Amino acid sequence: MTRAEVLLIGGRAxxxxxxxxxxxxxxxxxxxxxxxxxxxxxxxxAHPAPEGDPQRVALGERNLTAIWSNYAELGYRRLIYTNTVSVLAENTAMFQRAMGADVRIVRVLLTASDDTAGVRLRGRELGSELEQELLGSARKARLLDERAPEDTLRVATDGRSVPDIAGEVAAATGWLPPPDARRA
Known part of the structure; x- marks a missing residue:
């Protein structure tokens, strides 16, 4: 396989x-x-954000390009990339520039209710930014729901185990051999 492939896992905080x-x-x-x-x-x-990059987009792309270049030089062709808004169509060009114009992109949007996300964030955010995270998570959930491309697989996480969710996400890539082939 010479074509690069990326699994984008997006979703609210x-x-x-x-x-x-x-x-x-x-x-x-x-x-x-x-x-x-x-x-x-x-x-x-990076703080403060680089000059002319208030949303850190250009810096993120430069770092992705540099890191992917190192991986590709070593022969890697598959990347799992987790980021809140990575699944949005406007980010496609960034992955094409960083990984090659013919990169195969698999988009997965993980979803959760406000209650589920709130419980998880309260367990994780022990510092001063909990309220900001809760508000931002709800805002990003709405944005992602409205703007995720049609080819995005939506996977609900409420009340499900991590292995169960990961099984559904991994299956979407086609990277794993069929179950019968794994037993042989």
Missing amino acids: GVGKTTVGWEVSARLRAATVAHCVLEGDYMGQ
């Missing part, structure tokens, strides 16, 4: 993007499927 991404990675590792994992939220974290 508290939906389980990072946890599901790592569980998908565990399944791929168990099946000896070569891949890389990037937490996209960290690609543009």
Whole structure:
């Protein structure tokens, strides 16, 4: 395989993007499927934001391009990328520039109710930004619901186990051999 492929796992804060991404990675590792994992939220974290990049978009793309270049040089062709808004159509060009114009993109939008996301965030956000995270999570949930492209697989996470969710997400990639082939 020479064509790059990326699994974009998006969703509101508290939906389980990072946890599901790592569980998908565990399944791929168990099946000896070569891949890389990037937490996209960290690609543009710099304060203050670079001059002319108030939303850290350009810095995030530069970092993605540099890191992917290193992975690709070593022969990797599959990437799991977790980031709140990564699934939106306007981000397609960033992945094409970073990974190649013919990159295969699989979009998965994890969803959760306000109650579920709130419980998860309250367990995670122990510092001063809980209220900001709760408000931002609800706002991003609405934005993602309205603007995720039609080819985006929506996966509800309420009341489900991480392995169950990851199984559905991993199946969407086609990266795992069929169950019969794994037993052979």
